[in-house]
Amino acid sequence: MASPKKSRRSRSLEVKQRRMGYVFVAPLIVGMLVFVAFPVIQSLIFSFSKLSVVASGYKLDFLGMENYRYIFAVDPEFRNTVLSSIGNMLINVVVVVLFSFFLASLLNQKFRGRSIVRAILFLPVIIASGVVESVDKGDQFSSLLSAGTQAGGSSAVGEQLSEKLIEYLQQLNIGPQITDFVIDTVSRVYDITVMSAVPIIIFLAGLQSVSPSLFEASYMEGATKWEVFWKISLPMVSPLILVAVIYCIIDSFTNVSNPVISRIHSLAYDSLNFGQSSAMAWSYMLIILAVLGIVYKLISRYIFYHE
Amino acid sequence: MAAKAVSLKSRLKRRPYGRSRVGNLLNFLVLAGVGVVMALPMVYAVSSAFKPLDELFLFPPRFLVRQPTWDNFSDLFRLMSFSWVPFTRYMFNTLLLAVLATAGNVVVCSMAAYMLEKRKFPGSGLMYHSVVLALMFSGAVTAIPNYLIMAEIGWIDTYFALIVPAFATPIGLFLMKQFMGVVHDSLIESAKLDGANEWQIFWRIVMPIVRPAWQTLIIFSFQSTWNMTGGTFIFSEELKTLPSALNQVLQGGIARTGVSCAVALLIMIIPIAVFIASESQVLETMGSSGIKE
Numbered sequence: 001m002a003s004p005k006k007s008r009r010s011r012s013l014e015v016k017q018r019r020m021g022y023v024f025v026a027p028l029i030v031g032m033l034v035f036v037a038f039p040v041i042q043s044l045i046f047s048f049s050k051l052s053v054v055a056s057g058y059k060l061d062f063l064g065m066e067n068y069r070y071i072f073a074v075d076p077e078f079r080n081t082v083l084s085s086i087g088n089m090l091i092n093v094v095v096v097v098l099f100s101f102f103l104a105s106l107l108n109q110k111f112r113g114r115s116i117v118r119a120i121l122f123l124p125v126i127i128a129s130g131v132v133e134s135v136d137k138g139d140q141f142s143s144l145l146s147a148g149t150q151a152g153g154s155s156a157v158g159e160q161l162s163e164k165l166i167e168y169l170q171q172l173n174i175g176p177q178i179t180d181f182v183i184d185t186v187s188r189v190y191d192i193t194v195m196s197a198v199p200i201i202i203f204l205a206g207l208q209s210v211s212p213s214l215f216e217a218s219y220m221e222g223a224t225k226w227e228v229f230w231k232i233s234l235p236m237v238s239p240l241i242l243v244a245v246i247y248c249i250i251d252s253f254t255n256v257s258n259p260v261i262s263r264i265h266s267l268a269y270d271s272l273n274f275g276q277s278s279a280m281a282w283s284y285m286l287i288i289l290a291v292l293g294i295v296y297k298l299i300s301r302y303i304f305y306h307e
Numbered sequence: 308m309a310a311k312a313v314s315l316k317s318r319l320k321r322r323p324y325g326r327s328r329v330g331n332l333l334n335f336l337v338l339a340g341v342g343v344v345m346a347l348p349m350v351y352a353v354s355s356a357f358k359p360l361d362e363l364f365l366f367p368p369r370f371l372v373r374q375p376t377w378d379n380f381s382d383l384f385r386l387m388s389f390s391w392v393p394f395t396r397y398m399f400n401t402l403l404l405a406v407l408a409t410a411g412n413v414v415v416c417s418m419a420a421y422m423l424e425k426r427k428f429p430g431s432g433l434m435y436h437s438v439v440l441a442l443m444f445s446g447a448v449t450a451i452p453n454y455l456i457m458a459e460i461g462w463i464d465t466y467f468a469l470i471v472p473a474f475a476t477p478i479g480l481f482l483m484k485q486f487m488g489v490v491h492d493s494l495i496e497s498a499k500l501d502g503a504n505e506w507q508i509f510w511r512i513v514m515p516i517v518r519p520a521w522q523t524l525i526i527f528s529f530q531s532t533w534n535m536t537g538g539t540f541i542f543s544e545e546l547k548t549l550p551s552a553l554n555q556v557l558q559g560g561i562a563r564t565g566v567s568c569a570v571a572l573l574i575m576i577i578p579i580a581v582f583i584a585s586e587s588q589v590l591e592t593m594g595s596s597g598i599k600e
Contacts, residue, residue: 017426017428018426018428018429019465020422020426021422021426021428021431022428022507024419024421024509025418025422025423025434026414026420026424027415027418027419027474027475027477028418028419028438028474028480029419029434030473031415031471031472031474031475031476031540032437032438032441032475033478034451034456035453035456035472035475036441036475036477037437038442038452038456039449039452039453039456040441040449042449042451043449043453046452051451058451076491103337103341105340106334106337106338107338109334112549116397117338117342119344120342121341121342135400147363193341202485205485205486205519223369241581243485244327250442254442268450274451289440
């Protein structure tokens with residue numbers, strides 16, 4: 001370590017700080033450049049060409065916008081799947097953000113067994129995140145479960161449960177509409193809770209970082225709990241609502257069970273059409289960006305930044 | 308002073324959320340309901356692993372095991388003793404990969420997050436935004452370019468091909484940077500006044516404070532690396548991981564059902580142990596950064 005006197009002579013604090021900044025960030029940036037940025041740019045090149053495998057490796061034939069034209073003008077499915085996944089995303093995000101905010105406020109209080117409840121709530125993340133990451137193998141856990149229940153004919157626990165539930169509801173005889181609604185909700189509960197795990201962490205962190213003096217002051221002024229929630233907790237956590245919403249949108253758009261993502265996969269690995277697959281991935285990313293931009297503009301208008 | 312601050316905090320914390328008996332009961336019911344939904348797949352996986360063959364193929368399937376047995380596990384070890392790579396080797400490979408990749412991921416992402424959050428230098432905003440942008444890109448299409456890069460570096464069929472790309476992840480940076488905001492600038496400044504350099508500030512001040520954050524990241528990262536199959540990068544059988552061994556077991560088809568349930572349980576146990584070990588600390592120290600304003 002250089003003595004302060006010497007370093008002051010050689011360079012200003014700002015320059016030193018900047019240099020340390022680059023040193024600390026360098027490993028991440030180099031990693032991202034080599035293993036993310038470069039492949040992504042390569043895939044942009046693929047998206048304008050036809051990739052064919054030859055003996056010496058692969059060969060690219062430049063096609064121009066042909067792949068993109070095919071996706072938007074010829075492909076019968078792409079537009080519909082994108083639209084339906086946007087619709088799905090909107091429902092998911094609203095439900096997940098409300099649900100996880102609610103659960104986070106519940107988990108934020110002290111009660112016996114809190115750590116057990118938190119542990120159980122994060123279990124799906126443990127099971128599911130592995131599934132999400134193993135892109136090349138797809139659904140490992142569910143294939144295991146289905147291997148366990150092949151003979152029974154159902155693929156997952158949820159299905160089994162809802163079968164039981166359907167049976168039960170039919171016996172109750174309360175009308176098909178109500179039965180359908182209940183079943184639909186129940187079959188979504190698991191997905192919604194799985195998606196909520198990370199937003200719950202985000203909200204919990206936000207709730208815990210609100211300064212207690214704010215609560216103290218408002219109780220002194222005679223505010224009720226209801227008022228404190230709407231006037232203190234909610235505005236103070238609102239920047240994190242934006243973070244959670246963005247996380248949910250990206251999660252909903254890019255997890256492996258998303259139909260567009262699985263189509264991108266199948267184009268690349270089943271049809272071996274890497275050009276079209278890359279073109280689709282790029283168009284999809286731009287669509288996601290546009291959606292994110294709109295949502296960001298809409299929400300940030302209502303966000304309260306406390307300084 | 309610190310003790311006083313904590314007690315004041317806990318007193319205040321209790322008050323806003325203090326509820327009547329009915330409210331508490333409602334809370335409990337909601338949490339219990341959600342908890343049951345979350346825990347069921349786990350319970351099912353555990354109980355399946357102990358089911359004898361006739362119960363596995365029972366129709367309609369039964370949720371819980373009636374007559375638990377170790378048969379599936381003994382079958383697994385018998386099966387694995389015939390393969391020329393011992394089962395423990397797959398286990399060791401996976402453990403090695405997951406531990407190294409997780410450690411690297413936490414260090415690399417925390418270092419970058421600390422600088423990007425606490426020190427604004429030219430280009431820091433651009434760097435952060437472009438990394439977060441990478442979150443939006445599906446990994447599917449980058450498989451071929453990735454393979455080409457690995458071939459170029461000469462990392463094919465080595466663990467580097469699996470470990471090093473796991474170091475720099477956008478989600479890790481995103482998570483760590485979000486939590487770095489908790490660290491008060493005044494703490495960092497006072498450490499600097501006392502003569503600490505950036506490296507010391509990072510390891511001695513910042514990392515202990517954001518401990519809940521990196522424990523969360525350990526959970527995520529360990530989970531994802533634990534499930535790595537090696538994919539297109541690893542060819543040697545003795546370098547393959549537990550999930551890929553599992554896939555081989557699964558290819559045995561319906562006769563291996565019991566064994567595959569046992570492997571599934573073995574694969575899940577370690578991430579859950581890691582999770583439980585680190586979760587007890589997660590989120591507990593978030594608000595108490597040692598500064599009272």
